[in-house]
Amino acid sequence: MRYVSTRGSAPTLGFSDAVLSGLARDGGLYVPDAWPELSPAELRALRGLSYPELAIRLLTPFLGGEIDRPTFGRIVREAYASFRHEAVCPLVQLDGRTFALELFHGPTLAFKDVAMQLLGRLMDHILAERGERATIAAATSGDTGGAAIEAFADRERTDMFVLFPHGRVSPVQQRQMTTSTAANVHALSIEGNFDDCQGLVKDMFNDHRFRDGVSLSGVNSINWARIMAQIVYYFSSALSLGSPDRPVSFTVPTGNFGDIFAGYAAKRMGLPIDRLVIATNDNDILARTLSSGEYRTRGVVATTSPSMDIQVSSNFERLLFEASGRDSGAVIRSMNGLKQSGGFTIDTPTLSAIRGDFDAGRASMAETAQTIGRTLKASGYLLDPHTATAVHVASQQLTESPMIVLATAHPAKFPDAVKAASGVFPALPEWLSGLMDAEERYTVLPSDLKMVEDHISRHARAARQGV
Numbered sequence: 001m002r003y004v005s006t007r008g009s010a011p012t013l014g015f016s017d018a019v020l021s022g023l024a025r026d027g028g029l030y031v032p033d034a035w036p037e038l039s040p041a042e043l044r045a046l047r048g049l050s051y052p053e054l055a056i057r058l059l060t061p062f063l064g065g066e067i068d069r070p071t072f073g074r075i076v077r078e079a080y081a082s083f084r085h086e087a088v089c090p091l092v093q094l095d096g097r098t099f100a101l102e103l104f105h106g107p108t109l110a111f112k113d114v115a116m117q118l119l120g121r122l123m124d125h126i127l128a129e130r131g132e133r134a135t136i137a138a139a140t141s142g143d144t145g146g147a148a149i150e151a152f153a154d155r156e157r158t159d160m161f162v163l164f165p166h167g168r169v170s171p172v173q174q175r176q177m178t179t180s181t182a183a184n185v186h187a188l189s190i191e192g193n194f195d196d197c198q199g200l201v202k203d204m205f206n207d208h209r210f211r212d213g214v215s216l217s218g219v220n221s222i223n224w225a226r227i228m229a230q231i232v233y234y235f236s237s238a239l240s241l242g243s244p245d246r247p248v249s250f251t252v253p254t255g256n257f258g259d260i261f262a263g264y265a266a267k268r269m270g271l272p273i274d275r276l277v278i279a280t281n282d283n284d285i286l287a288r289t290l291s292s293g294e295y296r297t298r299g300v301v302a303t304t305s306p307s308m309d310i311q312v313s314s315n316f317e318r319l320l321f322e323a324s325g326r327d328s329g330a331v332i333r334s335m336n337g338l339k340q341s342g343g344f345t346i347d348t349p350t351l352s353a354i355r356g357d358f359d360a361g362r363a364s365m366a367e368t369a370q371t372i373g374r375t376l377k378a379s380g381y382l383l384d385p386h387t388a389t390a391v392h393v394a395s396q397q398l399t400e401s402p403m404i405v406l407a408t409a410h411p412a413k414f415p416d417a418v419k420a421a422s423g424v425f426p427a428l429p430e431w432l433s434g435l436m437d438a439e440e441r442y443t444v445l446p447s448d449l450k451m452v453e454d455h456i457s458r459h460a461r462a463a464r465q466g467v
């Protein structure tokens with residue numbers, strides 16, 4: 001297995017190089033050169049495996065033989081031992097047709113832990129084998145940052161810089177990033193929104209002098225290993241509802257399009273998925289794109305589901321590449337349009353291919369709050385606001401297949417919004433009870449590439465010199 005860039009001119013890479021590189025050198029995103037496929041009989045044989053064993057079976061083909069089986073097995077088992085539910089990602093029935101796939105039983109209470117716990121260990125292994133160090137820059141709208149810090153804190157081979165939008169994350173999310181005492185962790189509060197943070201990280205990757213100078217790596221979903229790890233829970237949930245003999249649909253609260261792209265990858269690998277439904281909040285660029293064929297950014301609005309307050313949805317590039325028949329020329333034209341004029345038009349065959357797999361819907365803040373209150377009343381289940389956007393959108397779909405909604409965060413990460421919607425204050429679990437009293441440590445920086453690069457270079461150099 002090799003990895004190719006969506007923009008066609010970066011060198012193709014093996015698994016370990018793709019993991020370390022984050023963004024391809026031509027600005028594109030890496031995808032596998034071919035999708036491994038499982039037959040219905042092979043899928044049936046996966047039923048009943050534990051989550052780690054399923055992950056080992058599904059993910060081994062993506063390694064291209066670069067990590068031996070016992071080592072990969074150990075890494076996967078250790079990663080999922082950090083989860084506080086035996087099933088790792090359990091499925092809970094909400095009503096006759098809707099199921100919540102709980103992805104928040106990891107250390108930071110969000111779905112990001114599923115991939116990040118694996119990625120932290122994989123990167124550490126690859127860097128140790130090579131005797132190298134890396135500087136990681138991550139952009140976050142709230143959850144990626146905490147999960148990345150938890151996965152990489154005190155790892156000797158990495159320095160971690162997390163860029164979050166100043167004043168636009170929940171207090172719990174902020175403290176998960178700013179209270180780490182690990183010397184290799186640096187929380188940067190950027191005066192801008194998430195798109196600014198993500199733009200800065202991508203600009204750092206495209207500044208090859210800086211990139212090479214600090215050995216830059218990324219752990220956002222631009223990194224293929226993030227998507228790869230997220231594929232597994234589409235299989236585990238569908239198999240438990242009778243797949244491949246019963247197709248299922250998924251509704252996914254969507255921002256950067258990484259989570260739902262993992263569902264698309266699962267479908268390409270042979271999992272019979274009926275519909276993949278994109279759920280957005282008021283930042284509804286993806287819902288507008290699916291109905292109009294025009295991808296056009298507007299200003300980001302702050303909502304009660306802050307992790308989805310995104311307009312430039314990174315992984316949509318991977319979908320454009322696949323849906324256009326891997327036409328990197330078309331991808332480059334679209335991405336240039338996005339950079340130069342804030343948007344692009346999707347051609348008719350590509351749009352039809354996208355509509356063949358995906359639907360989309362939007363939930364306003366009022367609809368999200370009503371859904372939290374209604375679901376609690378009807379089934380006693382407390383949703384977080386991100387999951388609630390998806391439950392609302394799922395309720396409007398006409399599909400007959402069982403609908404699995406990805407429950408991407410624990411309600412305790414967003415207590416104010418949940419309390420306002422339901423009257424219930426969701427307490428943090430015991431092991432995080434000291435979080436809100438711990439001392440914070442972060443640096444506020446303007447959304448300015450040079451200033452952020454200088455800050456990172458200085459601190460990364462100091463760390464390498466043991467200062």
Ligand SMILES: Cc1ncc(COP(=O)(O)O)c(C=O)c1O
Pocket residue numbers: 110111142143144221253254255256257258259260307308386387408409
């Ligand atoms: C809780 C939560 N739900 C949904 C999303 C959206 O996921 P994605 O960016 O992969 O589309 C995010 C952020 O990524 C999130 O943190």
Ligand SMILES: N[C@@H](CCOP(=O)(O)O)C(=O)O
Pocket residue numbers: 139140141142143144145219220221222255256258307308314
């Ligand atoms: N919603 C994310 C935004 C970054 O997404 P990623 O999946 O590309 O890391 C967050 O919570 O930070």
